[in-house]
Amino acid sequence: MESEIKQEETVDKTKINFLPNYPFEHQSILGFYNFEQYLCLVCRGNKPTQFNEYFEVDILRDLYALRNNHFCTSCKSNSILKIQLNALQHLEHVIDLNGFNNMFFILGSKQHFGVVKVKEKQTNRVYLEEMGIPKNSQVLDINFSPQGCGFFPLMLHSNNPRHRLIEKNSIAFYPTEEQEDIPELPLGVNCQSKKLAILVQWVQEMNDISDMNLLNAIHNFIDNNQIEFIMNCNRAIEIVVGEICFNEFRKDGKKDEVESFLTSGATYGYQIKYLINLICKANSLIQIDKDILNKANTLRKLRNNIAHEGKLKGNNLLSHKEKVEYLAVTILITSILKYINNKL
Ligand SMILES: [Zn+2]
Incomplete structure (x- = not known):
């Protein structure tokens, strides 16, 4: 009797299963x-x-x-x-x-996806492990695609609605009632069973600090958090530039002296403008295009405005086009810099 009760307690009545025949890796x-x-x-x-x-x-x-x-x-x-x-x-x-x-x-993120048959008038919960997503991975993005039929899944949150809840490595949602303005259904879709496609993008735990800053910059880009966006883009670049300079000068110098040279002598501004391409030349590596270095240098100046004044010059906001340009330059230059660092 006691064990029966115990078993009942551990059964998750909200759990729904993925339908077979859907690949979990996109x-x-x-x-x-x-x-x-x-x-x-x-x-x-x-x-x-x-x-x-x-x-x-x-x-x-x-x-x-x-x-x-x-x-x-x-x-x-x-x-x-x-x-x-x-x-x-x-x-x-x-x-x-x-x-x-x-x-x-x-x-290195991956997108896994599955389809469930939604249970009406109750909470529905899917377990990320059943989608092939390892424990301790970081969920980056979730996308719900209801298959017509006038419902939409509302994701559950805790007492404090500021935070989305990914509890027990699972996603829980409640399907809304059918709405009056049901859109016309695509041919072949019937509403006898309500289906929902769920796409989850996730990434393994990261250790590289530049990558962690780039990850945050991408989140900031999506959320339009401009101040943090600039700070994270600049850090993602500055960290690898610093590593390259350190690794290069460490070949002939003492660790402490090299560190002091790079923090109080040839600081990041000089590193990005002059040292990086000199290091590439000295190691017979392809150099970084001047226009790309100039854009990284502009990011450095924007970062300085924020670090010293708490805002962009004139309290300006970045346009969408500028945001796209800065993220692109950050992704491209960190990729080239990581290549250079690996070659030293
Ligand atoms: Zn090739």
Whole structure:
């Protein structure tokens, strides 16, 4: 009797199961992070890959390869290094599209998706592990797509509605009642059972501090939190620039002396404007395009306005176009910088 009660207590009556026959890893991006037969843009004849159909994500995959030491199996390098300004332009376009917030792919995020049959007039809960999402992963984004039928899932929150609740590694929602203005149903959809497609984007725990700042910058971009956006973009770049300078000068100098030189002598402004390309030259590496360095330097100045005055000059706000440009330059330059750092 006692064990029966105990068992009953642990059964989650709100739990709903995913329908079979739905892939949990999004079909269009399966294999996105497999670089065994990777060809860079030029070596594949400037042709799109099968992933590009998904909001033109090829550029994010090429940059992910560059920043994570996956080289082209043909040229043993990555042609993006030779077409930096074109890559920047293309990246701006893809950030502007930003289908399903796929910019997070640059940090190795994955999108898993499943379909459930919704139970009406009750809380419904799905477990992330059942979607193949490991425990301790960080959920970045959730997308609900009700399959017609005039309902929408309302996500549950705690007593304090400021925070979205991902409790017990699960997502809980309550389906709204049918509304009067039910949109016309697509052919083939019937409302006998209400179905909901759930897309969850997630990433494994991160250790790289520059990556963590880039992750926050992408969140800030989506949420239009402009002050933090500038700070995080600048930090994501400054951290790798500092690491490169330290690693280079450490070859001939003592740790303490190099640290002091970089914090009180050749500080970040000099590093980004002069030292980085000198280091590339000295190590026979491709240099970073001047226009890209100039944009990173502009970010540094904006960061200084915020750090010293708490706001952008004249209390201005960034336009959408400027936000796209700054995020693109941050993603591109950190990818090239990580490549350089790996080569030193
Ligand atoms: Zn190649």
